[in-house]
Amino acid sequence: MSDIIKILPGDVSNKIAAGEVVQRPSSVLKELIENSIDADSSRIQIIIKDAGKNLIQVIDNGKGMSRNDMRLSFIKHATSKINRIEDIFSISSMGFRGEALAAIASVSMVEMESINNNKNGHFIEINGGEVISEKDSNIQEGTSIKIKNIFFNVPARRNFLKSDFVELRHILDVFHRLAISYPEIEFSFINNEEEIFYLKEEPLNKRIISIFGEKIRQNLIPINESTQIANISGYVLKPEFSKKSRNNQFIFVNNRFIKSQFISHSISASYDGLLKDGYYPGYFLFIEIDPTKIDVNVHPNKTEIKFDDDQNLYSIINSSVKHCLGIYQVSPLLDFDKDPSMEISYDQVKSQPTIPSIEINSEFNPFQAFNEDKSDKFTNDFLATNNKLNLEDENNQALKIFQILNKFIVSTNKSSLIIINQNLAHQRILYESFLKSIFENSVNSQKLVFPIEISLTKKQVLLYSKINDEFKSIGFDISVKSELMLIESIPFGIEKNNVAEVIESILNEDFNTSNDYSTSDFFAKRLSKVTSIKSGQKLNSEEQEYIVNHLFSCKEPNLSPDNKQIFITLNKNDIENKFNG
Numbered sequence: 001m002s003d004i005i006k007i008l009p010g011d012v013s014n015k016i017a018a019g020e021v022v023q024r025p026s027s028v029l030k031e032l033i034e035n036s037i038d039a040d041s042s043r044i045q046i047i048i049k050d051a052g053k054n055l056i057q058v059i060d061n062g063k064g065m066s067r068n069d070m071r072l073s074f075i076k077h078a079t080s081k082i083n084r085i086e087d088i089f090s091i092s093s094m095g096f097r098g099e100a101l102a103a104i105a106s107v108s109m110v111e112m113e114s115i116n117n118n119k120n121g122h123f124i125e126i127n128g129g130e131v132i133s134e135k136d137s138n139i140q141e142g143t144s145i146k147i148k149n150i151f152f153n154v155p156a157r158r159n160f161l162k163s164d165f166v167e168l169r170h171i172l173d174v175f176h177r178l179a180i181s182y183p184e185i186e187f188s189f190i191n192n193e194e195e196i197f198y199l200k201e202e203p204l205n206k207r208i209i210s211i212f213g214e215k216i217r218q219n220l221i222p223i224n225e226s227t228q229i230a231n232i233s234g235y236v237l238k239p240e241f242s243k244k245s246r247n248n249q250f251i252f253v254n255n256r257f258i259k260s261q262f263i264s265h266s267i268s269a270s271y272d273g274l275l276k277d278g279y280y281p282g283y284f285l286f287i288e289i290d291p292t293k294i295d296v297n298v299h300p301n302k303t304e305i306k307f308d309d310d311q312n313l314y315s316i317i318n319s320s321v322k323h324c325l326g327i328y329q330v331s332p333l334l335d336f337d338k339d340p341s342m343e344i345s346y347d348q349v350k351s352q353p354t355i356p357s358i359e360i361n362s363e364f365n366p367f368q369a370f371n372e373d374k375s376d377k378f379t380n381d382f383l384a385t386n387n388k389l390n391l392e393d394e395n396n397q398a399l400k401i402f403q404i405l406n407k408f409i410v411s412t413n414k415s416s417l418i419i420i421n422q423n424l425a426h427q428r429i430l431y432e433s434f435l436k437s438i439f440e441n442s443v444n445s446q447k448l449v450f451p452i453e454i455s456l457t458k459k460q461v462l463l464y465s466k467i468n469d470e471f472k473s474i475g476f477d478i479s480v481k482s483e484l485m486l487i488e489s490i491p492f493g494i495e496k497n498n499v500a501e502v503i504e505s506i507l508n509e510d511f512n513t514s515n516d517y518s519t520s521d522f523f524a525k526r527l528s529k530v531t532s533i534k535s536g537q538k539l540n541s542e543e544q545e546y547i548v549n550h551l552f553s554c555k556e557p558n559l560s561p562d563n564k565q566i567f568i569t570l571n572k573n574d575i576e577n578k579f580n581g
């Protein structure tokens, strides 16, 4: 038999490597900005079109490249930043693997112009890794690189890109992280021809305010602590400025944005007793540590990191944050509604998550309490009983519905006991009804006598523009002028007092944890989560009945929009087994 092992051709191996480096437009943007920073730029301009799907351009005034270096820069493991293996452990520049440009070029159309101190500007064009043209350029300084049509030659990846809302949000996250860690660099960010951010060179606190808005100014508490192990600096936010999302949490190690559960935990622990349940503190924490004491190379995207001495670091951070909160005499808020007995959590359903179907059941009737073919046998049984009850069949034992622990609704039928998680059930009911409004365009809204005003950050304004249609289709009447949002109508079913929270929570959603399949689906999911009846809420018998009846007329009564089990059943055998155990 002939030999079968082959070395992969360069373009194939680059495409495979591209999967690690280039997950989405935002990962391209990150690599490009980092390259500009490494080239000592003091001014960086970013131009984005269609959430980066069609264009990501970065223009800098850095030291530029020679003609030859431009060609070499697209070859795998071509880097000017590392010569010896020892360098890997003490590296201080952002990129050093020398694979970003090769990977990016293999899955997109690239145009690069650059000039260095020999003053011969050059232009090079690369399609899917192949150089297709080169010529002189009259670029005056630095480097300009355009990445067009990302994944044009890997359709499976291109189709996998999420909605503009989601991709733009990732892009803004990347931009914010880098802009915060380099306040000494001037940045301009242009999205679809409009300059969204112009950030001049400024100190860190001003940079944070330029990005997050004036509101954050009085909430910044400086932190500054030097120890043998690490130096801690930056700002933490007053507990009053805590949010329901973790969006305002930024940790930088040696000026590189990272994610670290133990560091987040040590900071959060410092806020113990200062935050309401479900709220997260905000911070911009810079940790400076000897680079030989960390390993940044554990993750291809380099946002995760390993520390040699994490226990000591934990306590240093924890006490530094406590210390600065103490200095600013942040007085503790009362911690209400906290009852540990309520914290019984459901196991995530083990089966593969199913993709929520978004097609519409035209026979859907919210008042019809049962749906034979969609629900399982128990459900049908259960509903049959329920139906008879409605028909007042006196032969049937009355169906009892009651609430326990202010969290579960318990009901019975002929042979079984059913325990429903009220919060998850209500999420399912609302989710299906919101999706229905979106797709059938059946608006159901109430005009407010006093319109609601919410001030937004620039990022929120931009994200809102990507989903304003969904907001409208569901019954919101919203207009946005500069950074002020005016809400004149809201959908029925949403409490007026909840509106600001609903909107903020949608715009702040942390996409890394959500399984969003389309903007509408994401929107309906998020809205149902925020507006649903919560655990801990006492329900009267009408409300309990509403949940039970409406849950079982849903298309998928078993699982919440996030695929959690909504109810459990105990049948006769289960109960008997408990006794015979």
Ligand code: ADP
Pocket (backbone or CB within 6 Å): 031, 035, 036, 039, 060, 062, 063, 064, 065, 073, 074, 078, 079, 080, 081, 095, 096, 097, 098, 099, 100, 101, 102, 143
């Ligand atoms: P790495 O950054 O890991 O070295 P890249 O593939 O990102 O690898 O870049 C390859 C090389 O191209 C860099 O080492 C650098 O010499 C050069 N380069 C890339 N972008 C720029 C830029 N904006 N300005 C100057 N040189 C650049």
Ligand code: MG
Pocket (backbone or CB within 6 Å): 031, 034, 035, 094, 095, 096, 098, 100, 101
């Ligand atoms: Mg790089």
